[in-house]
Amino acid sequence: MNPISFLTQTLRIAIPYLFAASGGVVAERSGIISLELEGLMLTGAFSATLGAHYTGSPWIGVLAGVAGGLVFGLIHAIATIRYRADQVVVGIAINLLAIGVTRFFLKLAFASSSNSPRINGFGGSAAAHGFDNPLVWMGLLSAPVLAFFLYRTPFGLRVRAVGEHPDAAASVGVSVNKVRYIAVAVSGMLAALGGVFLALDQHQFTDQMTAGRGFIAVAAVIFGRWDPVKAGLACLFFAAAETLQIQLQGNQVIPSQFIEMIPYLLTIIALAGVVGRAVPPAALGKTGE
Amino acid sequence: MSARTREQLEEALFPPLVALLVALICGDLLIMSYGQSPATVYRLLLEGTWGNAYGFGQVLYKATTLTFTGLAVSLGIRAGLFNVGAESQLAAGGFLAALVGLGLSPAVPGVVAVPLCLIAAAAGGGIVGAIPGWLKVRFGAHEVIVTIMLNFVVLALLNWIVAAHLHVPETLHTPEIRTGAMPRLESVISAFHGSAANFTILIALLTAAFGWFYLFKSRRGFDLRAVGLQPDAAEYGGISVGGVWLRAMTVSGMIAGIGGINYVLGYKHYYEEGFAGGSGFLGIAVALVGRNHPVGVVLAALFFATLSQGGLAIHAFVPKQMVEVLQGVVILAVAMSVPEVRAVLRKGRKPVTA
Secondary structure: OOHHHHHHHHHHHHHHHHHHHHHHHHHHHOOOOOOOHHHHHHHHHHHHHHHHHHHOOHHHHHHHHHHHHHHHHHHHHHHHHHOOOOHHHHHHHHHHHHHHHHHHHHHHHHOOOOEOOOOOOOOOOHHHOOOOOHHHHHHHHHHHHHHHHHHHOHHHHHHHHHHHOHHHHHHOOOOHHHHHHHHHHHHHHHHHHHHHHHHHHHOOOEOOOOOOHHHHHHHHHHHOOOOHHHHHHHHHHHHHHHHHHHHHOOOOOOOHHHHHHHHHHHHHHHHHOOOOOOOOOOOOOOOOO | OOHHHHHHHHHHHHHHHHHHHHHHHHHHHHHHHOOOOHHHHHHHHHHOOOOOHHHHHHHHHHHHHHHHHHHHHHHHHHOOOOOOOHHHHHHHHHHHHHHHHHHOOOOOOHHHHHHHHHHHHHHHHHHHHHHHHHHHHHHOOOHHHHHHHHHHHHHHHHHHHHHHHHOOOOOOEOOOOOOOOOOEHHHOOHHHOOOOOEOHHHHHHHHHHHHHHHHHHOHHHHHHHHHHHOHHHHHHOOOOHHHHHHHHHHHHHHHHHHHOHHHHOOOOOOOEOOOOOOHHHHHHHHHHHOOOOHHHHHHHHHHHHHHHHHHHHOOOOOOOHHHHHHHHHHHHHHHHHHHHHHHHHHHHHOOOOO
């Protein structure tokens, strides 16, 4: 097995996870459960495809994808914050909605129930191993930038405060709802970028192309204990396991289904606390009261 | 009707009605975006579902699975638990039912084989449900995340067993069961000819009746609801909260598992990769719209089954994916209007005293 190709393939698989997990970390640190990462990614991928298809520019695709994620993120925020709807239910509803909406408009825009026409992406020269794609750099930087933002800026402190002790934050004049709206909106845009990367990288949108990646990101958020850098490392680890499985295909050492299970099993183990308990932000999920 | 019952009924009925209205408006917009007339499309949707025996049979078939998963989810919610694992519990139930149906000799008569398959299905779903229940009670692991993660693990495991050991070459399904098939409804009412509706629907209705009795008339159901409303108070009142949670998750999984027989014993007579097809997730919608009451769950299952079958009926005019959008809209609208409706109704009832 070639180590360069192993590393670059791992990276390519990890980028969507990195974006989505960063999005998950922001929202959850503010106290809003984000099970909707899958739906946000799918929306991002589809709106990026629309943008890139109608203008021919991948950058417009990026903007359109981010806008799509923003819209769905705001739906999530309004439903859970303004209307105090159950966060888990809303997350699941948004995932279903994203599948439905992307399928419906795929049919409407491209008269297809499976995929869009080819769109322009970034870079693509074999020698650059993907590093000529700006989204790769953005994905890699998303975790450390988010960590800086969460731990080193006043707004990051507010995000963490409303996720742990909303009442205490409110008592010192922080607008809890405003901080949460912003966090969930940012989460929508970040997660959408994961989908944008997928669509531009594969040069088209295909039905349900996120294929559970949003849930791997959810797993990475928990396995990384709601810390951006640890969640990012979890993404890289999950991606490496997947790469190993792809590159070992043919000499069936371990059936692929067992490799698929790794992120999910590790998350369950992390939650059960066999190796150090994963403890969520104290106010996570509690907007309904 | 006492004032209390009326209040409860209002709080239960208004959110789904609001959601229906919102969904109708969204549906209008989607239909018009396709340049069609909403009246025509809605008429087609109703004609293709409740307007002919075949369509209605398909609605009944789909509603049967959704009744099971909806009951499973709602039982969990009554205990204060969110079971997002109905999808894999359903699959595990169907898988074990198929294994028993394959393992028994064809000479075993249906009256013996069907109950055996049913028990196997309940065991399959029950085990998958009990794991997150146990992890919650023992380690405090949140059941939402564990059930989501377990969905992937269980489905991957079942896929591997079928792919590596049990599948018919060139397919993703097991061989046909040798005994234990459920008769189709068409064997009694010939109008249902061709539709997948089968006698599992009676088991679904019995399960709903059992759910009602268990929740509202039994001691254990009382404990379960007490824990769901106020776990601390229930614990103080002498109820073992952990015990109730473990039992609730197990029973919830069992109910979802039994749902697997609708496809395996009633329709295709084999286990196939992906047969659950989202029915477990839709069970969440069914429980939500049915307000976690067995009667509401049956009605909500019929509603979502109608939408899903209706999508096929309108496909020539508007893509069937429209109903997937509407499903999401309905869930979102109900989730948003429940706290709102409650607040508005209670404000209207109680004069403000300060």
